[in-house]
Amino acid sequence: MELLIMIDALKRASSERITAVIPYFGYARQDRKDQPRVPITAKLVANLLTVAGANRVLTMDLHAGQIQGFFDIPVDHLFAVGVFIEYIEKLKLKNPVAVSPDVGSIKMARAYAKRLSAGLAIIDKRRISPDKAEAMHILGEVKDKDAIIVDDLIATGSSLVEAVEALKRAGARSIRAAITHGVLSGPAIERIDQCKELQALLISDSIPLENHKKHPRIEVLPLAGLFGEAIKRIHNEESISCLFDTFDGAQASAFRPNIKGAAQCQP
Secondary structure (H helix, E strand, O other): OHHHHHHHHHHHOOOOOOEEEEOOOOOOOOOOOOOOOOOOHHHHHHHHHHHHOOOEEEEEOOOOHHHHHHOOOOEEEEOOHHHHHHHHHHHOOOOEEEEEOOHHHHHHHHHHHHHHOOEEEEEEEEEEEOOEEEEEEEEOOOOOOEEEEEEEEEOOOHHHHHHHHHHHHOOOOEEEEEEEEEOOOOOHHHHHHHOOOEEEEEEEOOOOOOHHHOOOOEEEEOOHHHHHHHHHHHHOOOOOHHHHHHHHOOOHHHEEEOHHHOEEEOO
């Protein structure tokens, strides 16, 4: 509501262009009707932003890339992979493997695997309820490897804990997680605290981490550099393709990290 009110105020003040910078796009998980009589809330939020007067949206790691199609205005979809890779490379893991906790995060895990020259594994997950999931099988080799679970969002932490337990049973040497949006709702912190096999949880500051949610194994990485570069390029009407084309690893050579995770194109 605050964002909609600010957009309306700017529109009535005759702003030439209004760009909504939304690091975490709320309600993104409700992007389809998976059962009768449920809303498609991601589309509703897109309509609200457009009707309020936003001319452009800048966001990061949508739950489903297809949400961009809900907008009739330009959407710049950034990826946090560069920020996380910069941190992970400093760990100097000997035998890393990128792990997707479900089939929906395979593309993201593949991006990490390419950038790290690592293996790829997928966990076959069955969702029992909206806040409970069960890991069934692991596709790929994780034994004696340094596993990095990658996902776009952590809410209650049930999927992460199940994935960690499955990887431990499969013989992973170390287990870490790199998850963009740290919602950390309900019993998430308690579950992370009890999950001793998880060595570190890396999240971004797309959602401010409240004091009561802080934990010694949770590391928060800043996105200011990446978003600042994107905002500057949008304002100057320059290309921002180099900030997100590297998601599939195809143009990683044209991507060089800068201070605090900012990304710039090679000249």
